[in-house]
Amino acid sequence: MSDAAMNDALEVIGLRKRYRDFRLDSVSFSLPAGYIMGFVGQNGAGKTTTIRCILNMAVPDGGEIKVFGLDNRADELAVKQEVAVVFDEIFFVDSWRASDVQNAIQGFYTRWDRARFARYLSDFDLPPDKRVRELSRGMKMKLMLAVAMSHGAKLLILDEPTSGLDPVARGELLDILRDYIADGTKSVFFSTHITSDLERIADYITLIDAGHIFYTGTKDGLLEHFRIVKGSAVDLTEPLRRAIIGFSQASTGFTGLIRTDDLRGAPAALVTEAPTIDEILIHISKDGGRS
Amino acid sequence: MTTVVGAIRLDYLSGRSYLRLYPLFFLLALLVGTVAKMPVFTILLVVILGVFIAGGVFANQEKNHGERLYGTLPLRRRDIVLGRYLYALILGTIASVIAWAFGLLASRLAGVDMGQLGPRRSSLGGTPGLNSLIMWFAIGAAFAYFCFAVAIAFPIYYQFGFARSYMFTMLPLYLVFLLGVLITRAINPGSLDVTDTIQFFIDHVYLLPIIGVVLGLLFWAVSWTIAHRIYVHKEI
Ligand SMILES: Nc1ncnc2c1ncn2[C@@H]1O[C@H](COP(=O)(O)OP(=O)(O)OP(=O)(O)O)[C@@H](O)[C@H]1O
Ligand SMILES: [Mg+2]
Numbered sequence: 001m002s003d004a005a006m007n008d009a010l011e012v013i014g015l016r017k018r019y020r021d022f023r024l025d026s027v028s029f030s031l032p033a034g035y036i037m038g039f040v041g042q043n044g045a046g047k048t049t050t051i052r053c054i055l056n057m058a059v060p061d062g063g064e065i066k067v068f069g070l071d072n073r074a075d076e077l078a079v080k081q082e083v084a085v086v087f088d089e090i091f092f093v094d095s096w097r098a099s100d101v102q103n104a105i106q107g108f109y110t111r112w113d114r115a116r117f118a119r120y121l122s123d124f125d126l127p128p129d130k131r132v133r134e135l136s137r138g139m140k141m142k143l144m145l146a147v148a149m150s151h152g153a154k155l156l157i158l159d160e161p162t163s164g165l166d167p168v169a170r171g172e173l174l175d176i177l178r179d180y181i182a183d184g185t186k187s188v189f190f191s192t193h194i195t196s197d198l199e200r201i202a203d204y205i206t207l208i209d210a211g212h213i214f215y216t217g218t219k220d221g222l223l224e225h226f227r228i229v230k231g232s233a234v235d236l237t238e239p240l241r242r243a244i245i246g247f248s249q250a251s252t253g254f255t256g257l258i259r260t261d262d263l264r265g266a267p268a269a270l271v272t273e274a275p276t277i278d279e280i281l282i283h284i285s286k287d288g289g290r291s
Numbered sequence: 292m293t294t295v296v297g298a299i300r301l302d303y304l305s306g307r308s309y310l311r312l313y314p315l316f317f318l319l320a321l322l323v324g325t326v327a328k329m330p331v332f333t334i335l336l337v338v339i340l341g342v343f344i345a346g347g348v349f350a351n352q353e354k355n356h357g358e359r360l361y362g363t364l365p366l367r368r369r370d371i372v373l374g375r376y377l378y379a380l381i382l383g384t385i386a387s388v389i390a391w392a393f394g395l396l397a398s399r400l401a402g403v404d405m406g407q408l409g410p411r412r413s414s415l416g417g418t419p420g421l422n423s424l425i426m427w428f429a430i431g432a433a434f435a436y437f438c439f440a441v442a443i444a445f446p447i448y449y450q451f452g453f454a455r456s457y458m459f460t461m462l463p464l465y466l467v468f469l470l471g472v473l474i475t476r477a478i479n480p481g482s483l484d485v486t487d488t489i490q491f492f493i494d495h496v497y498l499l500p501i502i503g504v505v506l507g508l509l510f511w512a513v514s515w516t517i518a519h520r521i522y523v524h525k526e527i
Contacts, residue, residue: 057362057527077294080365091356091363095308104304107297108364 008066009033009155009187010054015063017046017053022211024049027063029206029216033154034184036177038202038219039191040277042285046211047191051159055085067155081110084148086158090140092147094133098126101147111152120146138169145173149180156180158190162197170194174201195277205277209284226280227272229258235267246283257283294366298374299381301361306344306351316340317389324397331429334394338433339464341386342440345379346460349445349453358527368523372449376515379445383437383507391430424489427496431503438507439463442514449521 008030015027024046031037041047052058054065056073065072067079092101098121106112121128124142126135135143141161148156156177162170177188178201192198198205198219206216215222229244232253241247244256257280263272275283317337324333352358361371398404404422440463447459492499 052526055362057359059524059526076367077365080363083363085359085363087356087359089356089359091359093305093308093351093355093357100304104301105364107300108294108366 041208084153246286
């Protein structure tokens with residue numbers, strides 16, 4: 001095992017998975033321990049499928065997945081001791097109360113911490129006597145987080161944890177995640193299509209589009225890697241046209257997204273500006289998965 | 292806690308709120324057998340209820356995204372399936388004991404023999420030891436039926452999901468009836484002299500529950516192997 005692998009909380013290498021009308025195509029990325037990675041892409045891009053492969057809920061057609069250097073299937077039990085998961089839908093029995101959830105689950109984890117769970121319940125203002133089905137969406141999310149963070153997991157995987165939450169609850173959740181990784185040993189991998197969440201807390205970003213990884217790396221790198229480019233029709237050369245992602249043209253001129261590297265040698269008259277993550281997403285989705 | 296025990300416990304805990312409803316139905320089964328003066332009815336009903344309780348684990352799991360819960364816990368697929376089958380076995384044992392006890396109770400309350408099949412005295416009545424024969428036959432058959440029903444239903448639930456296949460819960464019952472009718476037609480019991488056989492079992496009455504249990508466990512084991520094959524590669 002290389003040092004790099006040891007220092008990665010999560011490493012996905014060449015993951016392939018095929019459904020009738022969809023294909024994860026050699027998905028690769030890695031999340032260094034101690035950081036937060038946002039996993040973005042539009043609906044149906046393959047985020048949940050990737051997460052299900054990581055959790056051995058779906059069986060990949062090829063590729064490798066490592067969690068702290070351990071194979072996610074061969075070492076499934078060890079891996080799942082280290083991983084906590086939050087899905088967009090709560091998966092606890094609807095008649096359970098918070099104490100029932102703890103009672104049912106704690107025995108599976110070697111490092112379950114009752115005191116910590118109790119503290120999260122009170123920090124999150126979760127009513128202990130309410131049944132799961134009686135909780136609001138935000139409360140359900142917080143209950144899942146409380147469980148996820150109480151068994152000493154070093155990698156938190158969240159599938160669209162912020163969807164359906166109001167801005168205040170979303171902000172709270174992001175703060176909770178930031179606190180969770182504060183000691184430097186824990187990592188978070190979360191999928192979202194709310195890009196403002198990423199701008200707030202992600203250190204790394206993996207952009208997936210129609211089953212292809214479009215970008216993976218640091219958030220700052222992403223924003224430096226790409227520029228929004230605008231120009232008038234006379235400046236549009238053929239190589240430039242080919243380099244532009246999500247190209248659109250109007251009578252006043254053209255606009256699109258371009259890799260910073262592809263700007264070298266471009267006409268000086270072009271106007272470029274830094275994109276937002278949203279703009280990057282929109283442009284790559286216009287091109288229908290070309291990367 | 293080993294993971295299999297954990298899986299059994301989780302199956303129990305996730306359906307616990309429904310289990311509270313069942314005593315009422317068990318009492319109803321007692322009442323039916325008593326009023327009809329057919330304790331065998333009580334036994335049959337209790338065991339069928341037992342099969343429903345076992346299937347309820349799947350219903351409940353589907354309703355609550357349980358496959359995701361089980362999928363995120365440190366549990367292997369094979370432990371999940373084995374746990375489910377062991378839990379069913381526990382339920383089957385409990386249901387068989389209740390079936391036997393309530394059958395006995397119904398026969399006492401109604402003042403009829405365990406084996407009586409109607410308000411009038413059964414034609415077999417009077418043979419010494421026949422009561423205990425029928426009692427032990429009933430408990431053996433109850434357990435075997437429970438396992439048979441679970442053995443057919445569980446792999447179907449694993450393959451197709453409960454919501455799409457819950458009607459198969461009744462399939463084993465139809466199969467047993469069908470088999471019974473076919474066998475009766477084929478061998479024409481009226482012409483058969485079974486006195487020796489009955490006497491043999493009266494003398495070795497302990498064999499009946501043993502046969503029932505062995506047969507049941509056989510169904511159970513075959514079904515478990517099939518379900519394991521299905522679930523190990525299933526997408527959840
Ligand atoms: N079990 C399955 N069988 C067939 N196709 C599937 C299955 N699961 C997912 N897919 C397909 O895979 C594609 C990716 O789905 P996935 O759920 O991974 O997207 P996503 O990025 O999570 O989208 P969203 O943002 O809407 O949650 C979709 O086209 C979906 O129809
Ligand atoms: Mg999804």
